[in-house]
Amino acid sequence: MNQFIVRFLVLIVFLCVDLVTNAQIADSIKIKNAFVPFDTIVKDLEAKYDVKIFYNPGWFERKEFINTISQMPLEEAFSIITKISQSTVSKINDTYYVFLPPSQETIITTQNDDFSFYEIGDRLSYGSKSNALVKGTIMDASSTNELIGAKIKVTDLNKSFESDYRGKFAMQIPVGEHELKVVYPGFEEKTMKIKVFSDGNLTIEMYLKTILLDEVSVTSARIDQYYRRTKMSVMSIDAKAIKELPKNLGETDIIKGLSLMPGVQTTGEFGSGFNVRGGSADQNLVLIEDVPIFNSSHLFGLTSILNPDGIAEATLYKGGIPVLFGERASSILTVKMGSPDLERVKVKGGIGLINSRLSLEIPIKKKITLIIGGRTSYSDWMLKKIPDADLMNSSASFNDMNMFLSYDISKRDKLSLFGYSSNDKFSISGTHSYGYGNLLGSANFSHRFNSNFYTNITLGVSQYNASYTEKDTLKPLNSYKLTNSLLYRSLKWNFIYKPNEKHIVSLGLNGFLYNVSPGEVTPFGEESSVLKKNIETENGLEWAGFIGDDFKVNDKISLEFGIRYSGFNYLGAKKVNIYDPRFSKSEETIIDSLIFKKGETIQTWGGIEPRFSFRYNVNLSSSLRFSYNRINQYVNLISNTAVSTPTDLWKLSDGFLKPLVSDQLALGYFKNFKQNAYETTFEVFYKQYQNVTEYKNGSQILLNNHVETDLISARGISFGAELYIKKNNGKLTGWVSYTLSKSLRKTTSQNPEEQINKNAWFSDNMDRLHNLVINGGYSLNKQWKLGFTFNYNTGRPVSYPELKYTMKGYQIVYYSDRNKYKMPDYHKLDISLSRYESLKIKKKWKGYWTISIINVYGRKNAYSIFYQRDRSPFNYNGRSALYKLYIIGRPMPTFTYNFVF
Amino acid sequence: MKQFLWFSVLLCSITAFSCKELYTPELEDIPEAIVIEGLITDEYKTHVISVTKAVNYDTIATFPEKGAKVFITDNLGNSFYFKELTAGKYYSDSATFKPKIGSTYFLTVVTKNNNVYKSAEQKLLPKGTQEEISSIPQKLKYNLTIDGKAQFLDLKGSHFQTVFRLQSETEPYYRFSNYLLVEYIARSSDPPISYCWKKYNLNDFFNINDRQYNSSLEFQHDLGFCPFDLNFYGVVRREVSIPGCPMCVRIINNDLYKYIISFKQYHINNDTYKYYKSLNRQLAASQQIFDPISFQSYGNITCVNDSNKIVLGFFETSSVNINTYIVEPSISGNNYTLNKISPIDFDSISQEGYNDLAPPKSWIY
Numbered sequence A: 001m002n003q004f005i006v007r008f009l010v011l012i013v014f015l016c017v018d019l020v021t022n023a024q025i026a027d028s029i030k031i032k033n034a035f036v037p038f039d040t041i042v043k044d045l046e047a048k049y050d051v052k053i054f055y056n057p058g059w060f061e062r063k064e065f066i067n068t069i070s071q072m073p074l075e076e077a078f079s080i081i082t083k084i085s086q087s088t089v090s091k092i093n094d095t096y097y098v099f100l101p102p103s104q105e106t107i108i109t110t111q112n113d114d115f116s117f118y119e120i121g122d123r124l125s126y127g128s129k130s131n132a133l134v135k136g137t138i139m140d141a142s143s144t145n146e147l148i149g150a151k152i153k154v155t156d157l158n159k160s161f162e163s164d165y166r167g168k169f170a171m172q173i174p175v176g177e178h179e180l181k182v183v184y185p186g187f188e189e190k191t192m193k194i195k196v197f198s199d200g201n202l203t204i205e206m207y208l209k210t211i212l213l214d215e216v217s218v219t220s221a222r223i224d225q226y227y228r229r230t231k232m233s234v235m236s237i238d239a240k241a242i243k244e245l246p247k248n249l250g251e252t253d254i255i256k257g258l259s260l261m262p263g264v265q266t267t268g269e270f271g272s273g274f275n276v277r278g279g280s281a282d283q284n285l286v287l288i289e290d291v292p293i294f295n296s297s298h299l300f301g302l303t304s305i306l307n308p309d310g311i312a313e314a315t316l317y318k319g320g321i322p323v324l325f326g327e328r329a330s331s332i333l334t335v336k337m338g339s340p341d342l343e344r345v346k347v348k349g350g351i352g353l354i355n356s357r358l359s360l361e362i363p364i365k366k367k368i369t370l371i372i373g374g375r376t377s378y379s380d381w382m383l384k385k386i387p388d389a390d391l392m393n394s395s396a397s398f399n400d401m402n403m404f405l406s407y408d409i410s411k412r413d414k415l416s417l418f419g420y421s422s423n424d425k426f427s428i429s430g431t432h433s434y435g436y437g438n439l440l441g442s443a444n445f446s447h448r449f450n451s452n453f454y455t456n457i458t459l460g461v462s463q464y465n466a467s468y469t470e471k472d473t474l475k476p477l478n479s480y481k482l483t484n485s486l487l488y489r490s491l492k493w494n495f496i497y498k499p500n501e502k503h504i505v506s507l508g509l510n511g512f513l514y515n516v517s518p519g520e521v522t523p524f525g526e527e528s529s530v531l532k533k534n535i536e537t538e539n540g541l542e543w544a545g546f547i548g549d550d551f552k553v554n555d556k557i558s559l560e561f562g563i564r565y566s567g568f569n570y571l572g573a574k575k576v577n578i579y580d581p582r583f584s585k586s587e588e589t590i591i592d593s594l595i596f597k598k599g600e601t602i603q604t605w606g607g608i609e610p611r612f613s614f615r616y617n618v619n620l621s622s623s624l625r626f627s628y629n630r631i632n633q634y635v636n637l638i639s640n641t642a643v644s645t646p647t648d649l650w651k652l653s654d655g656f657l658k659p660l661v662s663d664q665l666a667l668g669y670f671k672n673f674k675q676n677a678y679e680t681t682f683e684v685f686y687k688q689y690q691n692v693t694e695y696k697n698g699s700q701i702l703l704n705n706h707v708e709t710d711l712i713s714a715r716g717i718s719f720g721a722e723l724y725i726k727k728n729n730g731k732l733t734g735w736v737s738y739t740l741s742k743s744l745r746k747t748t749s750q751n752p753e754e755q756i757n758k759n760a761w762f763s764d765n766m767d768r769l770h771n772l773v774i775n776g777g778y779s780l781n782k783q784w785k786l787g788f789t790f791n792y793n794t795g796r797p798v799s800y801p802e803l804k805y806t807m808k809g810y811q812i813v814y815y816s817d818r819n820k821y822k823m824p825d826y827h828k829l830d831i832s833l834s835r836y837e838s839l840k841i842k843k844k845w846k847g848y849w850t851i852s853i854i855n856v857y858g859r860k861n862a863y864s865i866f867y868q869r870d871r872s873p874f875n876y877n878g879r880s881a882l883y884k885l886y887i888i889g890r891p892m893p894t895f896t897y898n899f900v901f
Numbered sequence B: 001m002k003q004f005l006w007f008s009v010l011l012c013s014i015t016a017f018s019c020k021e022l023y024t025p026e027l028e029d030i031p032e033a034i035v036i037e038g039l040i041t042d043e044y045k046t047h048v049i050s051v052t053k054a055v056n057y058d059t060i061a062t063f064p065e066k067g068a069k070v071f072i073t074d075n076l077g078n079s080f081y082f083k084e085l086t087a088g089k090y091y092s093d094s095a096t097f098k099p100k101i102g103s104t105y106f107l108t109v110v111t112k113n114n115n116v117y118k119s120a121e122q123k124l125l126p127k128g129t130q131e132e133i134s135s136i137p138q139k140l141k142y143n144l145t146i147d148g149k150a151q152f153l154d155l156k157g158s159h160f161q162t163v164f165r166l167q168s169e170t171e172p173y174y175r176f177s178n179y180l181l182v183e184y185i186a187r188s189s190d191p192p193i194s195y196c197w198k199k200y201n202l203n204d205f206f207n208i209n210d211r212q213y214n215s216s217l218e219f220q221h222d223l224g225f226c227p228f229d230l231n232f233y234g235v236v237r238r239e240v241s242i243p244g245c246p247m248c249v250r251i252i253n254n255d256l257y258k259y260i261i262s263f264k265q266y267h268i269n270n271d272t273y274k275y276y277k278s279l280n281r282q283l284a285a286s287q288q289i290f291d292p293i294s295f296q297s298y299g300n301i302t303c304v305n306d307s308n309k310i311v312l313g314f315f316e317t318s319s320v321n322i323n324t325y326i327v328e329p330s331i332s333g334n335n336y337t338l339n340k341i342s343p344i345d346f347d348s349i350s351q352e353g354y355n356d357l358a359p360p361k362s363w364i365y
Helices: A003-023 A039-050 A067-071 A074-085 A216-222 A239-244 A254-258 B002-013 B270-285
Strands: A036-038 A052-054 A064-066 A086-093 A096-100 A108-111 A116-120 A129-142 A151-156 A158-160 A169-172 A176-183 A190-196 A200-206 A234-238 A284-288 A310-317 A331-337 A346-350 A356-363 A369-375 A395-408 A413-428 A432-450 A453-470 A480-500 A503-523 A538-552 A559-571 A574-580 A590-595 A601-619 A620-633 A635-638 A648-650 A660-673 A676-696 A711-727 A732-747 A770-779 A783-793 A801-807 A810-815 A826-836 A846-854 A864-866 A881-886 A893-901 B019-024 B035-041 B050-053 B068-073 B081-086 B088-090 B106-111 B116-119 B133-146 B149-165 B173-187 B193-200 B218-229 B239-243 B245-268 B301-303 B310-329 B336-341 B350-356
Touching: A036 A039, A039 A052, A039 A064, A039 A067, A039 A074, A064 A074, A067 A074, A067 A590, A074 A086, A074 A096, A116 A200, A129 A190, A151 A169, A158 A169, A169 A176, A190 A200, A234 A254, A254 A310, A254 A331, A310 B002, A331 B301, A503 A648, A538 A648, A801 B310, A810 B270, A810 B310, B035 B106, B035 B116, B050 B068, B050 B106, B106 B310, B133 B218, B133 B310, B133 B336, B149 B245, B173 B218, B173 B270, B218 B245, B245 B270, B270 B310, B301 B310
Parallel strands: A052 A096, A116 A190, A129 A200, A284 A331, B035 B310
Antiparallel strands: A036 A064, A086 A096, A108 A116, A129 A169, A151 A158, A151 A176, A176 A190, A234 A310, A310 A331, A346 A356, A346 A893, A356 A369, A369 A395, A395 A413, A413 A432, A432 A453, A453 A480, A480 A503, A503 A538, A538 A559, A559 A601, A574 A590, A601 A620, A620 A660, A635 A648, A660 A676, A676 A711, A711 A732, A732 A770, A770 A783, A783 A826, A801 A810, A826 A846, A846 A893, A864 A881, A881 B019, B035 B050, B050 B088, B068 B081, B068 B106, B081 B088, B106 B116, B116 B301, B133 B149, B149 B218, B173 B193, B173 B245, B193 B350, B239 B245, B245 B310, B310 B336
């Protein structure tokens, strides 16, 4: 271990100590002028004995010491200092020493050539008690995930302990020195010595067997990990890493942050959701505490729906999706709430230009953790200041609230409850209003039968409501309100069984119930002559059973394989049209209809979803990985707009719309350099879709009782290569991500009405050949950090008008083949400067502010290119033109202040 | 659905960073297309078929297809030839071609380069039930930004509507068109009197009845809002430059004379309804980010000798009911009375014009 790493480690220790202990310093000692500050003593001692002494200057800032101390032998000098200051000193090695406050209960990690050595508790209390309680967490060093059921053996006592479902353990053992052996299937056995002075905490980090222990230095393990290394095509961000993500409008945004990773894209500054490896936004399952959210964006994508405070971990699976998950064809994003090791009440918040947020984290009797948070925007008042009639009467706002409660019922049982609510409103000119909201809830119960067998039951509910109101003052007769909604309920019962160290078997049963209300239109206002109309609701039951095994064959090879079978029942009550098979489906070709009763099965779909992952460790720092997965998706977002809208409809698979089936192959090579200072991954993927939903020319989605007549089934493929290089430490950290990919679609019908571009392959809406992200952070010093993000994307596919003509006085345009052209390329540079709380400040209040400049060189990136008619009153055949809309066309400064206390 | 664009404008206004600007794409491999627009009705009049070439999106000029052979064939095998009286416009002989309700027709166009275009057969449906047209006086808020200041103007006018009483859910489709003619007299010193007119269309889209929204057996159908406001039409006292004399200005005092409004109710078949509906989706889509994916709208005409040729436009056959009214404001100006008059051939009246000293022939008294 080199000196730099040790320094870094010690610095981290100081930071942690300062944060968690709120050390109380003894009264200052009044000494005459012959005494010198502690700094002087330290400098003298370091010079005399060629050592390095670490300490928090805040603990000694009002203390003075007689200067003869520095002339004493080192140990004697330390003895006097510790008595005067009531501190303790710990020897790291022959060169490094660390001063600690007296109430210190955290660990000091020491490492020698043979094994780890830890001191636990307060040295001054040594001997006051015969036994001490050592608590802590066992975690995966690479992902910081807690390891459930890891065994700790105190070899000299011949006693064994085990981590619980949160990865936590507690040992009542005699004070003094002990040797521990920690084992967990798939991970390197860890041997460590501890010296217990009193009660204290211990965090044990375990390393995968595929990586040699000596290659994973303590330093690299402590650096925030963006990339989970246990699987391929997976990105995991923990609470610490979330804070380090590039800021979106001055605020951390998990989804925007993930979109900077290879294979993930968004439509730009706006645009709901995100796209993974050529899939559409509805092919991503966003699970918050195991319950899906159906619109993951606030303000049409300006910011994501996830409040960063209170989130413990977010993991995105782009490929090699575990057998545990299904439902959506492209990716799974899981978000876990929580606040690990919460010792006291914490308040977190932030004040930004668009919105502010606040959250409370409350520990209750050490068994309950409660997190309550919320955000609200405040843009309305600004609109009123704008001298424009439309904007003065406009509004745009959102709010959300979340609650998470974790209750440790016993050592074997745990219950967690989660609730979330969000609302978005947007109105322009007071005439056109959008509104949408999510309501989520889940209850999760975990039980450990024994050290090898666990179960987990989750009940979830998610409701999405959207509305659109048109109340044009010039057309009061036509004013209406349109609503649609989706209600989702789930039950998941999963088991994990570990028969031995080579196998981790997972199995479970899942059920999901959908109730979709595709639309209801009601008159808006007294003058409206619009008649109330309902589109029949849709009901469906999706169910799945799975079994899989994580099998470690040997040190070189490991496998994950499993089978998931999913089925879907499309249920009544419903009137189902029968079409003349000789013609394309249309209103005119309906020849009969069938009536199904409530709960009656109208159509059944199902299929096997194999999952397979393979890892081969080429050597100690590199591995080759391969994965395959198939997923069936039975619910699709029906949208014939290039950009997802809040009022897009969710549509269940029925007798006409077959389930979307996605098969993905991925191959990756992973290599770390310089003791994990650099991580590199290279992956290639190929995805194939069956039954992709496309749209007929001029299709009507809203309020269509026979929407199947406007939909076309298509094939799709996506393929590409992703390169990711990350620098983990040093003053300059960051990553480079590059994706080269194609995403194509193709209709196959012989009927011209059901063809797009005459059945030729055409670009999907998110087909972008190049995607480059360069993200970095440069620490100017302990307080100041400079960040930058450069993003380059090939322009999105688009159809332009190629010809124009006049029909009955109206100018009509003839568009090119679908997605024949590309919008101009997108590129942007954002920079930020953050100032963090001084390490010397002892206040509980910790804050940092960030000033960002978005789009430094002011490129006018096209968000949309659209055709606009001249709509002067009563002049409907005027010239029309194409316009480019850009969201942020000049350098835009933002400011955010974040705090915690 | 509309105006997500405004949301962007909204944000841009907050931040003054976002905006829209004209964009000229680099187009490539632009195809050629012919545009055929034909409408025959049961009216006793000269019918017109227009044949032009579609022009590149960024081109202003129009290119009529001259010298084509245009004829309509009925279900009895009779062909009726149209004459090209103006470039690209082909006129029927009203003496020989009198479309009959219940008959089917198809259109044939043979261009100079021997491409043959044929329409699908279209049946001329019977006239639809003529329902009464009513007007509802309304004062609407009209928001304008003038000189950078937000202004809400009260705009007086009437909503015109008709009530349908359908017999079943398979009742016919209709297309409605309208003309508003504003006639007024301008008085000045020289000439002392001018007879002026302006013609408007109240709809910014093809006005068709949409059964998607109206499934009950009785519903109101909006025909358009007609402002009765002098300011709105610019019919106010003003100074006017005299053409050819840059220094000469005359003061004109305008007297509003009358509003004449005409509604046509076309009984259209399913093909026609679907065509106009598809065009409406494009017309309604303008100015929106949440617009539907743009698409190619084709009509009922194809090229017989080359199926790859792009043919735009439509051949429509429909029967028509016409209602024409003079709008008389009440003394208070708050109500309006519709006095029905004989149908007027609005097609022959230009969009805007004036006649000094004496009223034109088309003047409505």
